[in-house]
Amino acid sequence: MEDIYVNVDPLKQTESVTRVTQLSLSSGIRQNSSKRSIKRWHFYSFVFLGLLSVSLLTGLIVNCILNHGRETLVDIRQNLTECLETSNLQISSLTEERNQLKANVTKMSEDIARLHALLPDVCPTGWEKFRRSCYLLSAQSDSWDKGREDCKRRGADLVVIESPEEKDFLARITNKYSWIGLNDSEQEGIWKWVNGAPLNFTFWEKIQPDNWKGEEDCVHIADHFKWNDLSCSSSNLWICEGKAVKFP
Known part of the structure; x- marks a missing residue:
């Protein structure tokens, strides 16, 4: 080993x-x-x-x-x-x-x-109504211009007479000399109403208008409601006309 x-x-x-x-x-x-x-x-x-x-x-x-x-x-x-x-x-x-x-x-x-x-047309106290207009005779006299100023202060103007029926109605309001809204101040012989409407209806006195002395340019109601031209500075009553209004 x-x-x-x-x-x-x-x-x-x-x-x-x-x-x-x-x-x-x-x-x-x-x-x-x-x-x-x-x-x-x-x-x-x-x-x-x-x-x-x-x-x-x-x-x-x-x-x-x-x-x-x-x-x-x-x-x-x-x-x-x-x-x-x-x-x-x-x-x-x-x-x-x-x-x-x-x-x-x-x-x-x-x-x-x-x-x-449907309400009735009415006029202010003291005014007379004819158809749809109201009329007022002044209580004093003055010139045509003063009369128109008074009517405008009342919301009206000098009356415009457009028919014989309206003339007859106004004859019952006054029989005194009263101014109406007719004149030929713009042009002699061309008569116009204060609202500008032409003269389609007349009711002149005989031999009127005559423009006596060349200064009669405004018209008033004379005897028997006949119309006569007169000096605008003359003194007369006047008639205002306004529209009747509906009863409030």
Whole structure:
């Protein structure tokens, strides 16, 4: 037995031990490397799964928000549409009410006008009424111009006689000399009433008008209610004429 071990070369024995040791180390290194690789793979897998879970959760949250947002927008649009329809209905109703009120006001105005037309025409106290006019004989005498000024202050003017019937009515009011609203002051011989109307009806005295002394431009009622031209500065009574008004 001793011979067997003695014959073994020490150098070779050392090399064998070294080789075995290297193999053992290499195997250990490979085993450690494999373990580290497995651990690294587990780590990466865990990270990947974590990121995937986060991504899926985020996707779910975003999808939920978007769906909720779409539902909210739809609700808002529906509410606005309903409000608009309600407003249109209210506007239409108000328009109908306004038109009805306008129709009622128009009818009331027409009714008032018809009732007003049925009311009698009246004259102020102290005035005489003939047809639709009122007449007043002055209480004092003055010139033609002063007489006209007085009539205007009363909202009237010197009388305009347009028919024999009106002349006969005035004859019952006065039998005194009284100014009427007739003159040819603008152009000699062209007689006009104070309201601008032409002279279509006359009731002159004989040989009148004569423009005596070239200064008779105004007309007054003389004897028997005949007309005579006279100087406008002469003093006479006057007759005012105004429109009768509806009883208030």
